[in-house]
Amino acid sequence: MQNKIEELLHEPLVVINVGLKGFAESLEQQEVEVVQIDWVPPAGGDPEMIDLLERLL
Amino acid sequence: MDIKHKIEIANEEATRRLISGDPVLVDIAPAGEVIPGLEGRMITHSGPPIKWQRMCGAQQGAIIGQVLYEGWADSFDEAKSLLDKGSIRLEPNHHHQTVGPMAGTISPSAPVWVVENKSFGNRAFCRQVEGRQQFGDYSPEALASLHQWRDVWGPTLRKALLKMGGLELKTIITQALQMGDELHNRHSASSSLFSNAMAVAMAEAEILRESAVPTLKYITRHNLIFLGLAMACGKAIADPASNIEYSTVVTAMARNGTEFGIRISGLGEAWFTAPAPVVDGLYLPGYTAEDAGLDMGDSAITETVGWGAFTLGGAPGILALVGGTPEEAIAYTREMKKITTKAHPTYLMPALGFAGISIGIDIRKVVQTNLTPIIDTAIAHKDPGYPIIGAGLVRAPMECFKQALIAFGQRYNSQ
Structure with missing residues (x-):
């Protein structure tokens, strides 16, 4: 397992970043290839709305 | 049946009704004659219900303009005093099958577009669109366009429209969307298509030159003439849903x-x-x-x-x-x-x-x-x-x- 992780880290990395763009930008500054996925939590993370939507949608 | 399923079925029906809307311009008539419940010293306005004291500056200005236009007061101070005392009834357009641009003010003598949704038989109304009074300008220059609309442009268009027997608007809307209009703030195509139709109707109705020429100048130079119609169409389409x-x-x-x-x-x-x-x-x-x-x-x-x-x-x-x-x-x-x-x-x-x-x-x-x-x-x-x-x-x-x-x-x- 340890060897596999080391192997992975020695290969060129392509990172998929989900959500906050800041993480992707930091990696890009370090010349790491990043695929950005725009994602926000449902209902902006509002627990009352998430609960309602679970019942209505 | 669970609630999610019931909602899906209900929304399908609401959407079907929205899609089936078939708006036709059937009249251009004084608001007091056609808008249900608009009577006496009453002005309708845009948005949800609101009291005079809480209205924004522009809406207050437009309402003062509407009071002056109706001749219920002769000056800003007199109009404001009537409104402060609650002597003028103020209600939302939406409570009267009606919509109005910006401050949206409508009073009994102002001609409104009357649009009927032929698929459901309901009617909706919208006032004239212009660039001054509906934004809160109550000056005599701003009110001049309302007077012209009431005395010349509106009645002339009405005569031609009634002679024509109404004007189908779905065709104009379909074409205008394909000609680069979005039907809120860009009405270059729809206004031209509407003016074309009304020019022919005015000729066929044998409107006298002294009314026809100023009315043709008005509609052909007014880039947003169709906005009032699009709004009445929107209301006529939305209400059955x-x-x-x-x-x-x-x-x-x-x-x-x-x-x-x-x-x-x-x-x-x-x-x-x-x-x-x-x-x-x-x-x-x-x-x-x-x-x-x-x-x-x-x-x-x-x-x-x-x-x-x-x-x-x-x-x-x-x-x-x-x-x-x-x-x-x-x-x-x-x-x-x-x-x-x-x-x-x-x-x-x-x-x-x-x-x-x-x-x-x-x-x-x-x-x-x-x-x-x-x-x-x-x-x-x-x-x-x-x-x-x-x-x-x-x-x-x-x-x-x-x-x-x-x-x-x-x-x-x-x-």
């Missing part, structure tokens, strides 16, 4: 410059409101964002039925007025697909591969995606006494949709 049990589809979005309000099909006549938002806009020379009032007008009925900023991607010409890039416009249009129930089969946008406009705003999708409807709109001054000062883009406030979803849950979740 109201009051469907279990439907989460939005049937009205309206602003009074103080509050933004929405109505939901399954929640009847209730308004869900939040403070009116700031419009992100471009300003006419001499004005800046510091002069601007907040979002105002019933004209968001156009977005409610899928036009306006919902079709911005198909109408890039509008960006010169409201700002933004063609790429952003296409992104807005695609985004609205995420919060609506269906694509319209007839109202198409060539620039987006002839995609149908997105129709049927679903409050559940709005809250889930955290995306609220986008609206393109004109901007009024924060104080009374000014004409239009700019135009721009604004988002409906999320708070309205959250309140509506909570109310919907309370009403239906236990059933």
